[in-house]
Amino acid sequence: MIERPLDLDAVQAFVRIAELGSFTRAAEAAQTTQSTVSLKLKRLEERLGCRLVQRTPRHVELSAQGAAFLEHARELLEVHDRAFAVCAGARQRLAIGISDHVAGPELPALIARMNAQDPQLLVEIRIGSSGDLLQSFDRRELDAVIVRRHFGRSDGEILTEEKFGWFAATGWQHRAGEPLPVATMPEPCGVRVMAGELLDEAGVPWTEIFVGGGVTAVSAAVMAGLGVAALARRMLPLGAVDVGPKLGLPELPRLPVVLHSRVNDSPPRDAIAALSAAFRSAVRD
Known part of the structure; x- marks a missing residue:
């Protein structure tokens, strides 16, 4: 019998680091600091008794133990989400617009990241022009949009x-x-x-x-x-x-890529943060 169970937050931090390839992006996805993510990983490694991540100046790589643990970590989080969903009630809906000039070949991976963040969240994604999506956002038909910087607007968060x-x-x-x-x-x-x-x-x-x-x-x-x-x-x-x-x-x-969002509640807010971090990582690469 395991005397001390694994900290699920630490496991989630490890999975984010592995998938995004960066402590910075993992911190952005979790809406926390890089030092907090590093501390969670350190505690997880101490609990497991092995090094999961090899740190290099430019990027991070999984150790042999980390690569072997990753699949089990994902399974652990999925089981937790399914168990939690039994009593979670109705699924929340999140409507996101992504500009056609932004939604590149990484879109399937980005959607997968959002689903991994919260499999019970019902995500609706609309692809269109930046101008049309911004109008839909302003009419409150969309909860968030990722678009090219639109002429005459200075609001929103620049992602890249x-x-x-x-x-x-x-x-x-x-x-x-x-x-x-x-x-x-x-x-x-x-x-x-x-x-x-x-x-x-x-x-x-x-x-x-x-x-x-x-x-x-x-x-x-x-x-x-x-x-x-x-x-x-x-x-x-x-x-x-x-x-x-x-x-x-x-x-x-x-050209700037900008996030406009009115989402304040979790878990949709966490899903938007995960999407933004994954997008930054994809475009950087």
Whole structure:
């Protein structure tokens, strides 16, 4: 019989560190300090009698014992959540909007992180343009949104900033003397407006060659060889290249990704914190 059971908060801290690869991100997800997370891990390691995490200057790695313990730690937390849900009553609902320019290939992993934070939380995710999602947020149709910084707004929490570039398919050539063919998203897309204004200011003739209903459609047009598009690198399919320097196109700025949230109650607040930390980690990588 185990004389002292494991501290579930410490186990949760270890799982966050392992999944996010960072003490800082784990602290953000738990809405606490890095020192608190480190202390919880230290106590867990002392209780287990082994080192779970190997710390390096740039990142953290699991030890052999940590990798073996991780699966059991997840199972322990899942069993706890199922047991707690028996008496928890009705499931809480959390409606989140994520901009199409933000919801990249990491979205399945981000959703999994939120579910791991609280499997009993009913999460509804809506994908759309930043402008449309902000309007829905202001109408209180969404509890939180993660969007590109919208012109004229300074509220919200900046999660990260992403570099954009002018991307085209490998081998694509701009025909001399013709306007630059640009694939875009429809208005009110802020990236579309920004790209057009920068081209106009630089005196680069351009024309819309394709208007897609989302980043996936715009990326498909780029890879089909229709023209160029202003996109973040992590949103691109394999094989796209940045042709901005070669064509002398204006440099695109780093664009902030902003969280707007009115969620104050736990566990939805904890799920938003976990999503934000996971997103920072994904974009950083």
